[in-house]
Amino acid sequence: MHARAVAATTTALLATTCLLVAAPGAWADDLGGPPTVIAHRGASAYAPENTLAAIDKAAELGIRWVENDVQRTKDGELVVIHDDNLKRTTDAEEVFPDRAPWKVKDFTAAEIARLDAGSWFGPAYAGARVPTLTQYLRRVEHNRQKLLLEIKNPELYPGIEQQTLKVLANQGWLDQLHVRSRLIVQSFSTDTLRTVHDLKPAVKTGFLGTPAVADLPAYAAFADQINPSYGSISAGYVAAVHAFSGVHGKALEVFTWTVNDAATAQRVAGYGVDGIITNKPDVVRDAVSGD
Incomplete structure (x- = not known):
């Protein structure tokens, strides 16, 4: 016995x-495996960017991570859209012809909800809408996906960091499970990332850009990732980033963007990047899967 x-x-x-x-x-999905594949603005090569259709398409392709962009309306609603104006991805010019330059911050959430955010991409997506962040989070949760959330143009929206965290909390995205393995907040703004870290230290953060190696210790004080454009990196740079520990005591990661072809995906995977952000997540996944 x-x-x-x-x-x-x-x-x-x-x-x-x-x-x-x-x-x-470990932050990554698979220890020692291929880079994590992140669907940029959803599977945006196949459906209109930053719409619910785009994250559904990513889910259909079997992609676990999606990336989005968050901005704020005139009446304080957080919405998911990349540009700071509505012209490129909606019919705002037709619906509101006298409201140039059609800035997101100059329209209410109800006005933006009237806009068609899909027809520009193709007739099959006519009537798609600009989702609120709440709607977007609910769909990502429904799809059991993970989220790389970019706070966009924070200089236009004072307090957007606190507000974003509040919406995340209200939707259950700041519990231990989500914070540990399903959520990253990124930005081009160091001030924004510092604010997010100060307000919610457990949240993983990524800096968008390619800081000089000599400056990496400063970024490691508030970030877990350095997320550069693919054309700005080399194997040596990735190795240099990995040599530093981020704010949570793990090696700084590198998620690179925006890679849309197999050859480039294989090249940056060879550099040792931890993640690849792409409009064509199926192409990149197949290129780096090792199958």
């Missing part, structure tokens, strides 16, 4: 150790 008990205890300890090593500690 004693020998069996010791054996059972040893087995349980080994299993627990394996779980601790394999699961919660």
Whole structure:
């Protein structure tokens, strides 16, 4: 009986150790595996960017991570759209011809909800809408996906960091599970990332850009990732980033953008990047999967 008990205890300890090593500690989906593939503005090569249709398309393709952009309306609603104006991806010029330059911040949420955000992409998507952040989070949750959320143009929207965190909290996205493995907040603004880290230290953050190697210790004080454009990096740069520990004590990661062809995906994967942000997530996944 004693020998069996010791054996059972040893087995349980080994299993627990394996779980601790394999699961919660690492930021990436797969330890030692290919780079994480992130659908840029959803699967935006195949559906209108930043719409619910685009994240549904990513889910259909089997892509776990989606990226989006968050801005704020005139009446304080957070909406998911890339540009700071509505011209390129909606019919705002036709619906509101006298409201140039059609800035997001100059329209109410109800006005933006009237706009067609899909016809520009193709007739199959006519009637798609600009989602609110709440609507977007609910769809990502429904699809059991993960979110790389970019706070866009924060200089236009004072307090958007606090507001974004509040919406995330209200939708259940700041619990331990989401914060540990399903959410990253990124920005081109160091001030924004510092604010997010100060307000919610557990949230993983990524800086969009390619800081000089000498400056990386400063970024490591408030970021977990350095997320540069693919044309600005090399294997040496990625290795230099990995040599520093981020704010949560793990090696700084690199998610690079925006890679849309197999050859480039394979090249940056060879650099050792941790993630690849892409409009064509199926193309990139197939290129780096090793199958």
